Amino acid sequence: xxxxxxxxxxxxxxxxxxxxxxxxxxxxxxxxxxxxxxxxxxxxxxxxxxxxxxxxxxxxxxxxxxxxxxxxxxxxxxxxxxxxxxxxxxxxxxxxxxxxxxxxxxxxxxxxxxxxxxxxxxxxxxxxxxxxxxxxxxxxxxxxxxxxxxxxxxxxxxxxx
Numbered sequence: 001x002x003x004x005x006x007x008x009x010x011x012x013x014x015x016x017x018x019x020x021x022x023x024x025x026x027x028x029x030x031x032x033x034x035x036x037x038x039x040x041x042x043x044x045x046x047x048x049x050x051x052x053x054x055x056x057x058x059x060x061x062x063x064x065x066x067x068x069x070x071x072x073x074x075x076x077x078x079x080x081x082x083x084x085x086x087x088x089x090x091x092x093x094x095x096x097x098x099x100x101x102x103x104x105x106x107x108x109x110x111x112x113x114x115x116x117x118x119x120x121x122x123x124x125x126x127x128x129x130x131x132x133x134x135x136x137x138x139x140x141x142x143x144x145x146x147x148x149x150x151x152x153x154x155x156x157x158x159x160x161x
Contacts, residue, residue, distance in 0.1 A: 051091035069120035086121040
């Protein structure tokens with residue numbers, strides 16, 4: 001897999017985000033048994049101002065958000081030699097603020113958001129209760145393997161070893 005990483009805001013630590021993004025992608029691909037080396041994922045590490053513009057342009061919501069996922073319109077198939085899975089954009093200030101409010105480390109919150117977004121690129125969703133439960137449980141399993149606590153709370157989706 002190829003991770004195309006763009007740092008568009010100087011508060012991001014490039015070495016750290018490259019490491020975290022790679023760790024998350026490997027964990028997600030391993031859990032869902034996607035063993036493709038011909039996949040590209042684009043990640044933009046931006047600020048609230050840039051994310052607000054993207055959010056307004058693509059979702060009609062005129063405010064920043066923590067992360068946006070942009071899956072390719074058609075999912076990859078086994079005959080593809082190489083494909084771009086999609087793009088993810090992350091907002092530093094919102095993620096920092098949320099991590100403080102939720103009493104989580106910035107790195108753990110970032111890992112959760114990247115895992116969540118990667119699952120969106122792979123066509124997982126949370127539009128209804130069943131989809132949300134399936135996606136959240138998968139997130140918890142993946143994050144646990146990365147030594148990240150359940151982001152949905154201790155009693156929600158506790159996964160036994």
